[in-house]
Amino acid sequence: MLKKILTSTTLLLLFLVYVDAEIIWENNYDPFDEEETYPRVNMYNLTDGNYLLGNQYIIKDSEDQIIDACGYVLKINDYGEILWVDKDTLSFSESSGAACMLETSDEGIITAGSFYILKRDSDGNRLWTQETDYNIYSMCYSHDNNIITVGNIEDSPNLNGVIRKIDNNGNELWIRNIDSAVIKIIASSDNGFFITGFNSEYNIFISKINNAGDILWTYSKENMPVFDAGYNILENSNNNILISGILNAGSATEYGGYCALLDLNGELIWEKDNAQSLMGTIPGYAVDLPEEQAFIIENCVLGLYGTGGIYKINYDYNSEPEWISNEMLSFIKTDSGFLFCSAGENSFTVKKTDNGMLPSSDNLLIKPESIMSNYPNPFNPETSVSFSLPSAGKVNLSVYNTKGQKVKTLADDIYKAGNHSVLWNGKDETGNAVSSGVYFYRLNLDGKTVKTNKCLLLK
Numbered sequence: 001m002l003k004k005i006l007t008s009t010t011l012l013l014l015f016l017v018y019v020d021a022e023i024i025w026e027n028n029y030d031p032f033d034e035e036e037t038y039p040r041v042n043m044y045n046l047t048d049g050n051y052l053l054g055n056q057y058i059i060k061d062s063e064d065q066i067i068d069a070c071g072y073v074l075k076i077n078d079y080g081e082i083l084w085v086d087k088d089t090l091s092f093s094e095s096s097g098a099a100c101m102l103e104t105s106d107e108g109i110i111t112a113g114s115f116y117i118l119k120r121d122s123d124g125n126r127l128w129t130q131e132t133d134y135n136i137y138s139m140c141y142s143h144d145n146n147i148i149t150v151g152n153i154e155d156s157p158n159l160n161g162v163i164r165k166i167d168n169n170g171n172e173l174w175i176r177n178i179d180s181a182v183i184k185i186i187a188s189s190d191n192g193f194f195i196t197g198f199n200s201e202y203n204i205f206i207s208k209i210n211n212a213g214d215i216l217w218t219y220s221k222e223n224m225p226v227f228d229a230g231y232n233i234l235e236n237s238n239n240n241i242l243i244s245g246i247l248n249a250g251s252a253t254e255y256g257g258y259c260a261l262l263d264l265n266g267e268l269i270w271e272k273d274n275a276q277s278l279m280g281t282i283p284g285y286a287v288d289l290p291e292e293q294a295f296i297i298e299n300c301v302l303g304l305y306g307t308g309g310i311y312k313i314n315y316d317y318n319s320e321p322e323w324i325s326n327e328m329l330s331f332i333k334t335d336s337g338f339l340f341c342s343a344g345e346n347s348f349t350v351k352k353t354d355n356g357m358l359p360s361s362d363n364l365l366i367k368p369e370s371i372m373s374n375y376p377n378p379f380n381p382e383t384s385v386s387f388s389l390p391s392a393g394k395v396n397l398s399v400y401n402t403k404g405q406k407v408k409t410l411a412d413d414i415y416k417a418g419n420h421s422v423l424w425n426g427k428d429e430t431g432n433a434v435s436s437g438v439y440f441y442r443l444n445l446d447g448k449t450v451k452t453n454k455c456l457l458l459k
Contacts, residue, residue, distance in 0.1 A: 022354045024337065027080040030347035032057045032072065041341045041348050043332045044101045048122060050077050051332075051339060052109060054088065054098040055348060063430060071098050073111055075124060078336070080352060084124035088113070100139050102147065104168050112136035112149060119170065130170050134162040138184045143191050143211060146173060150182040150195055159200050163213050176213040180205060186233050188241075190264060192216065196230030196243055204230040204258060206243050208266065217266040221258065223247060228258070239264055247273055372443050378456040379426070381433070385410060386421040387443055387451070396444040399424060407434060410441070426457055435459075 042054035053074045071088035088098045088111050098111040108127060109120045114135050119127045132151075139149040146167050153160040161182040165173040183197035192208050199205045205220040221228065230245035240261050247258035260271035331340045337354045372387040385397065397411040408429055410422045424441070427433050436459045443451040 024352040024354060025080045026349065026351045027076075028347050028349050029053070029074065029082070031074060031082070031085045032070075041330055041350075042098060042101055043330060043339055043341060043350075044103070045332055045334060046075075046103055046109075046122075047107065049335070050075055050083060051334075052101055052103075053341070053348075053350070054101055054111060071111075071113055073098060073101070073109075073120075073124075076350075078334075078352070080350060086120070086124050086126075088118065099135070099137050100149075102139055102141070104147075105145055106168060108168070110139070110147065112139055117149065117166075117170065119168075128170050134160075134164075137182070140185050140187050140193070142193075143187065148185060148193065150185045152181040152197075159198075161197065163195070163209065165213065174213055178215070180207075181229075183229060183231055184233050186235065188235055188264065189239055194233050194235070194241060196233050196245070198227070198229040202227050204228045204243070204245050204247065206230060206233065206241065206262065206266075208264075219262060219266045219268065221247070221260070221271070230258075240269060372441075372451045372453055374424075374441065374453065374455050378458040380457060380459050381426040382423055383426075383455060384421050384423050385441055386419065388419045389415055389417050389445065392416045393446040395420075397422060398442055398444075400440045400442065401434070402438055402440075407439065 042052075044052040044054075046052055053076060054071065055074075056069065056071045058069045072085060073088045074085045075083040077083055099113040100111070102110045104110060104119070107122050109122065111118050111120075115132050116130065117132060117136060118129045121127055134151045134153045136149045136151040138151075139147055142148050142165065146165055148163065148165045150164075151162050153162060159179050159181050161178045161180045163176040163178065163182060163185075165175070167173060180199040181197045182195050185193055185195045187193055188208070192210050194206060194208055196204070196206045199220055201220075201222075203220050203223055205218055207218040208216045210216060228245065228247050230243050232242070232244040234242045236242060240263055242259070242261055244257065244259045258271070258273060261269040263269060330342075331338055334352075337352060340351045340353065342349055372385065374383045374385045376383060387397070389395070392415065395411050395413060395415040396409070398406055399408045399410060401407050406429075408424060408427065410424055411420075434457065436457050439455050439457060441453055441455060
């Protein structure tokens with residue numbers, strides 16, 4: 001369930017100025033002539049003034065079957081020029097990209113993901129590699145300059161989360177197993193750590209652990225036992241803990257965003273359920289804005305390119321989240337401005353700006369009066385997808401699985417304004433019946449994503 005949907009969250013303390021920004025440079029990257037890329041690109045600031053970018057390429061055969069999938073890492077300079085690029089996968093996996101990246105105290109670079117961890121020097125030369133028996137989703141520096149990784153053993157019949165501490169040479173210092181899937185870890189200001197993910201009841205949890213890996217306290221959000229998950233954690237300037245993720249909204253196919261604030265002792269300050277604007281199934285950046293008493297949270301919906309957004313949330317949640325952008329889905333603060341990144345289906349684009357946020361031409365949210373739904377839902381074996389268009393245009397309506405792979409194109413043509421419907425018979429492009437589970441169907445109008453919904457096939 002968790003493969004390919006998780007990536008790291010980089011937590012930064014910074015001040016943002018909401019003014020139109022000047023684009024310093026803009027580059028498109030496609031180093032392996034890939035056919036598909038992962039929808040969100042990991043980015044990391046390096047101490048030498050350069051940047052690390054991590055993504056995954058997918059190559060398919062004529063029958064749309066994956067024949068190669070590999071993570072890769074690029075190092076670029078402050079002008080966007082590629083300094084080196086290297087594959088980042090030790091063995092074939094459909095979820096091969098680096099889930100998290102970290103610069104070590106000796107200027108080395110550690111990347112980790114599906115069943116591997118790898119260290120390079122600053123020039124990209126591999127120093128050591130390790131294969132692991134668990135997916136690594138997140139890692140952080142410990143207070144004694146070692147590294148703690150977290151993840152989950154995928155093939156276990158039960159949830160089997162892993163918390164593992166290693167030194168800078170990869171030597172294991174200790175390992176802990178818990179009955180929860182651990183998605184994210186950060187270091188706290190009081191020499192501990194916070195972890196989040198989902199527990200054995202498939203509910204969001206956040207726990208505090210000490211430097212030996214012992215759990216000190218746990219807060220969980222009780223909800224329907226379907227699938228909830230925490231993805232982001234951030235300690236703000238008031239030493240409170242923000243957690244965000246997804247929360248089941250009442251049925252097996254409806255989800256909303258979840259956001260809560262706790263103190264360092266695990267006492268709940270406030271929580272917000274089913275905030276649709278916070279909806280996301282891939283963790284993004286969580287950023288503190290101490291001068292504005294607010295957070296910035298970046299969300300992206302699993303496997304759907306260009307679907308998601310960046311939102312501002314007040315510390316006390318006294319107003320609805322303020323939308324900032326949906327065009328550039330990930331960003332980091334640099335010494336001289338910002339890097340913004342968005343991924344297309346076969347490449348990704350990075351923009352370097354000055355100290356403003358996004359240029360006004362990019363800060364446009366496509367909000368046509370489009371309505372889309374499917375009936376019946378859940379369904380077996382077929383369902384009708386209905387949609388309305390405010391104006392005529394080129395429509396692409398496609399179905400994706402939970403790995404972000406396209407399953408079926410339902411429509412790809414010019415449509416008039418008005419109401420339309422197409423039938424999905426529960427089969428893929430080759431005519432084979434797909435398995436039971438959750439699927440996403442996405443409506444694009446003139447190349448822009450305008451609506452994404454979920455459906456559930458039950459056999």
